[in-house]
Amino acid sequence: MEKINAAIIISVSEYKNISKLPGCKNDFKLMSNLIRATEKYDEILEIHETTTSIKVKEKLTNFFMKIQDYDVNELFFYYTGHGTFDGKDLKFALTDFSSEKLNATTLSNDSIDQQIRAIDPQLTVKVIDTCHSGVPYIKGDSDLSQVFEQKKNIKNCYFMFSSQSNQYSYADKLSYFTRSFCESVLNYEGDEISYTSIIDYIKDNFKRFKGQTPFFVNQGTMTDMFCVITDSIKNIDISNYMNFENNDFKSTTDLVKLIKEKSELYLTKEHIENVLIKIKSELSKLETLNNFNDLFNLEIEEVKNYSDILEIERIAKWVDENPNDYFIKVKTEKVSTKEYERSIFPSYSNFLNPIRYKAADISTKLDVIFDTLKLKAKPKFPAILPYQCNIVFLLSKYDMKVFYSFISFVETGWEIYDPDIVSNWNNFNILYQEIKSGQGDLSRFTKIIEEFNNYIECNIKDRLDIE
Structure with a gap:
C-alpha cells in the first residue's frame, strides 16, 4: 500500500x-x-x-x-x-x-x-x-x-x-x-x-x-x-x-x-440579575441527586462583594494576570522577600530586601443581588461532616467567568467545623445571551452539582472506609 x-x-x-x-x-x-x-x-x-x-x-x-x-x-x-x-x-x-x-x-x-x-x-x-x-x-x-x-x-x-x-x-x-x-x-x-x-x-x-x-x-x-x-x-x-x-x-x-450586532450580546444590570437567579435555581437541583436529600440539608447562601471566600487570592491572581472586562478591582498586599546574594569576594555578602506586591483579594463596585453562591451541605447524621461548594461569578456586560471549588470540613469541637481540604478552582466562561435567549442551557451548572455530589460521596466513602 x-x-x-x-x-x-x-x-x-x-x-x-x-x-x-x-x-x-x-x-x-x-x-x-x-x-x-x-x-x-x-x-x-x-x-x-x-x-x-x-x-x-x-x-x-x-x-x-x-x-x-x-x-x-x-x-x-x-x-x-x-x-x-x-x-x-x-x-x-x-x-x-x-x-x-x-x-x-x-x-x-x-x-x-x-x-x-x-x-x-x-x-x-x-x-x-x-x-x-x-x-x-x-x-x-x-x-x-x-x-x-x-x-x-x-x-x-x-x-x-x-x-x-x-x-x-x-x-x-x-x-x-x-x-x-x-x-x-x-x-x-x-x-x-x-x-x-x-x-x-x-x-x-x-x-x-x-x-x-x-x-x-x-x-x-x-x-x-x-x-x-x-x-x-x-x-x-x-x-x-x-x-x-x-x-x-x-x-x-x-x-x-x-x-x-455586537451590542446585542450586552445586557442591562437587571437582565444580568435575572441570569444569576436562573443559575441559582438550577444549582438548587442538587437536592434531587442520588442520596443527597437523605443525608444532607441544602442551604444556598448569597454573598455580595466576594466577601469571606476561601483562597480568593487565586482568583485575584488570575484577574491580575489576564486582561478582561470584568467589573473587578484587585487588591494587592506587600510581600517582603529576602534574597541572599553572595559577593564575588568571599569575605563579603549582603542581603537584598526587595518589596513586591501580590494579588490578594478582589472587590467590585457592581451592585447586583449576589456575585458568589455558597452551596452548603449540612449533615443529617453525626457520622458525616459538612461540605461546601463556593461558586464565584466575575461579571461583565456580556459574559461571566465562573470559578468553583469544593470544601470538606473537619470537626474541631462539639459540632464546631473548620475547613479541611479546599479543591483547586475550576473555571469556565458563559455568555449571558445564551441563557437569556434560551439558545443555550445551564448544563455547565448541572455539571457543577454533579461533580460536587460525587466529591461528597467519594469523601464520605474514604473517611468511613466504605467500599
Whole structure:
C-alpha cells in the first residue's frame, strides 16, 4: 500500500449570525503556503471559500474516503475561525452557525477524530486557532483536558490549541497563534524542525501575551519532525500576509451594523440579575441527586462583594494576570522577600530586601443581588461532616467567568467545623445571551452539582472506609 502524508486546512472567515473574522483569510494564505512549501504532503484539502456546514462536511467526507486506500503516515489538520464548547465536545463554527442548530452548523472535534481513527495514520497533528467572540466560550485547560482524554485511541498525536484567545478583531490582520506557529518554522536556523521545537517556540512567544495561554497535548515520540527547511520556506515573507482585502471594510455603515450586532450580546444590570437567579435555581437541583436529600440539608447562601471566600487570592491572581472586562478591582498586599546574594569576594555578602506586591483579594463596585453562591451541605447524621461548594461569578456586560471549588470540613469541637481540604478552582466562561435567549442551557451548572455530589460521596466513602 502506497504511503502518503495528508493535510487539511480549513479557514472560516464569513459568518451569517456572528461577527466575521477577516484575519482568518490571512491565516489561511500563510498556513497554506507554508504547508505547500514543505513539499511534504501528497494530498492537501483546502476549504476556505464556500464554508457552509453542508459543503464543509461533504468535502471532508470525500477527502477521507479518498485517502482511506493509502497508508497514511501523517495527517495534519488545521482550523482557523470561531470555536465553541458544549460542555462535552469542542466544535468549530461554520458560516451558517446557529446556536439553535449547534450540531448541524458546527464541525465536531469528536467526529473528526472518528474519521481520523478510520484511516489510522501513524501520526496526527492538529493545530486549532479559534476565536470565541459571539459564541459560547471555550474555557481552556480543564475543559480541553476532558476533550482530549480520548486521544489515547490515536497512535501518536500532537495537539496545539490557541486556548482562551479572544484575539481576533478588525485591527488584527493575522492571528497571534497562527503567526507564532509559522514564525517558528520561518525563523528556524537548522535544517529540519521538529514539532516539539515548534511547541517550545510558541510557549516562549506567548509569555508576552497574558490574555492567551495556548494548550498542548503531546502523545507522540517527541522526535517527530514537521519538515525540512526548504528554499521555498526560506522565501516566505510573513509581512505579505499582514494586509486585509479591500472588501473587508466596505463602509461606515458596515461598521455601525457590526457594532449593533455586537451590542446585542450586552445586557442591562437587571437582565444580568435575572441570569444569576436562573443559575441559582438550577444549582438548587442538587437536592434531587442520588442520596443527597437523605443525608444532607441544602442551604444556598448569597454573598455580595466576594466577601469571606476561601483562597480568593487565586482568583485575584488570575484577574491580575489576564486582561478582561470584568467589573473587578484587585487588591494587592506587600510581600517582603529576602534574597541572599553572595559577593564575588568571599569575605563579603549582603542581603537584598526587595518589596513586591501580590494579588490578594478582589472587590467590585457592581451592585447586583449576589456575585458568589455558597452551596452548603449540612449533615443529617453525626457520622458525616459538612461540605461546601463556593461558586464565584466575575461579571461583565456580556459574559461571566465562573470559578468553583469544593470544601470538606473537619470537626474541631462539639459540632464546631473548620475547613479541611479546599479543591483547586475550576473555571469556565458563559455568555449571558445564551441563557437569556434560551439558545443555550445551564448544563455547565448541572455539571457543577454533579461533580460536587460525587466529591461528597467519594469523601464520605474514604473517611468511613466504605467500599
